[in-house]
Amino acid sequence: MSKQKEAIIRVLRETSSHPSAEWIYEQVRKDVPNIGLATVYRNLRLLNEAGEVSEIRTSGDGTRFDYNTRTHYHFHCDRCGRILDLDEPIDTTIEARIARRTGLRVTRHHLELGGVCLDCQKLETHTGACV
Numbered sequence: 690m691s692k693q694k695e696a697i698i699r700v701l702r703e704t705s706s707h708p709s710a711e712w713i714y715e716q717v718r719k720d721v722p723n724i725g726l727a728t729v730y731r732n733l734r735l736l737n738e739a740g741e742v743s744e745i746r747t748s749g750d751g752t753r754f755d756y757n758t759r760t761h762y763h764f765h766c767d768r769c770g771r772i773l774d775l776d777e778p779i780d781t782t783i784e785a786r787i788a789r790r791t792g793l794r795v796t797r798h799h800l801e802l803g804g805v806c807l808d809c810q811k812l813e814t815h816t817g818a819c820v
């Protein structure tokens with residue numbers, strides 16, 4: 690495995706923020722100063738194809754990356770843009786139900802919930818009190 694790839698995986702493993710390629714690039718540069726953004730993009734694509742990281746397309750602000758490749762649900766904060774993992778059992782009945790009704794062979798599904806995260810809610814009440 691190349692040094693660049695290792696550095697990218699390390700950055701992803703150590704964050705739970707589901708970062709963008711640009712953010713990963715900024716972090717990886719601290720370890721591998723001469724790395725280019727194109728190299729980061731290419732390695733992320735390869736890692737995604739190899740199933741070592743997963744690429745998530747979010748509503749709104751583009752592609753993010755996740756070290757957790759198991760199926761899990763996400764919560765996307767409308768205020769700060771953070772994506773949080775939800776510790777929620779995967780609802781496989783939806784796949785069976787839709788397969789039965791439509792005849793489609795359903796093998797996966799993604800779920801992204803949206804709203805306001807706890808930190809942003811705190812900020813809301815805080816600024817609310819100051820006004």
Ligand SMILES: [Zn+2]
Pocket residue numbers: 766767768769770771805806807808809
């Ligand atoms: Zn937030």
Ligand SMILES: [Zn+2]
Pocket residue numbers: 707755757761762763773774
């Ligand atoms: Zn995730």
